[in-house]
Amino acid sequence: MSDAHPNVYVSTGYRKWGMTTGTLAAMILSDAVQLKQNRYASLYSPNRFYANPSIATFLRENLNVSKHLLLGKLDLTNQSLDDLNTNEAIVFKHNGQRKGAFKDAENHIHIVDTTCTHLGCEVAWNDGDHTWDCPCHGSRFSYTGDVIEGPAETPLQTHDHSLFTNLDTKDDSSGW
Numbered sequence: 529m530s531d532a533h534p535n536v537y538v539s540t541g542y543r544k545w546g547m548t549t550g551t552l553a554a555m556i557l558s559d560a561v562q563l564k565q566n567r568y569a570s571l572y573s574p575n576r577f578y579a580n581p582s583i584a585t586f587l588r589e590n591l592n593v594s595k596h597l598l599l600g601k602l603d604l605t606n607q608s609l610d611d612l613n614t615n616e617a618i619v620f621k622h623n624g625q626r627k628g629a630f631k632d633a634e635n636h637i638h639i640v641d642t643t644c645t646h647l648g649c650e651v652a653w654n655d656g657d658h659t660w661d662c663p664c665h666g667s668r669f670s671y672t673g674d675v676i677e678g679p680a681e682t683p684l685q686t687h688d689h690s691l692f693t694n695l696d697t698k699d700d701s702s703g704w
């Protein structure tokens with residue numbers, strides 16, 4: 529395991545392949561204890577140079593999430609409910625809070641808070657499926673705010689449309 533513990537051997541990180549790689553590790557460790565060469569030992573050496581490609585993917589994906597999180601909060605989209613046509617959605621600000629509104633075929637307006645209930649990114653309207661989709665980890669919500677697909681488990685917060693009637697949704701507050 530280390531120079532300080534020359535007689536301690538560790539094998540780990542099988543990633544669901546323990547039946548095979550655990551057996552091979554046991555053979556390598558057995559040879560190591562007996563000071564025998566093992567032709568596969570270099571594959572398991574912690575000193576081998578191996579940049580795990582999943583680390584690059586992990587970093588890239590998290591950079592992407594951070595970008596969406598930041599851009600969502602800085603999004604200056606601010607339309608008015610007056611601009612809303614049937615089967616259309618808009619994003620507007622109310623008291624500095626980002627809201628999404630969709631007008632269905634019966635002209636009912638459904639208003640949601642666009643902050644994803646998973647980790648707080650801002651959802652965007654998917655005009656093809658009429659859903660609110662989160663760019664960060666892929667959660668999807670119906671226009672009524674219900675969860676269609678996780679990882680989010682909690683619906684989007686919804687608001688009664690009547691709270692917004694006769695209000696100017698062209699909110700100039702800069703709280704986002």
Ligand code: FES
Nearest residue numbers: 644646647662665
């Ligand atoms: S923040 Fe929306 S799915 Fe993670």
